[in-house]
Amino acid sequence: MKIKSVLRHDPENIKLIAQATNALAKLISTKYKIGKEDRKGLKEAIGNVLKDVALPLSIGIGTAID
Secondary structure, eight states, X not given: OHHHHHHHHOTTOHHHHHHHHHXXXXXXXXXXXXXXXXXXXXXXXXXXXXXXXXXXXXXXXOSOOO
């Protein structure tokens, strides 16, 4: 919900969005015991979800979230 709020209210704050995405990836990887090699794919998947959510809301989030 926090990431969605940032996307809605401060879509140009790419640094905060990236930090929140990284934190979410770490939480998910810890919960599901995902190894370091799979984290990159997880971050990409989360980034794709953000793009799918942000685009329908007409929110620009940049081209990449790393």
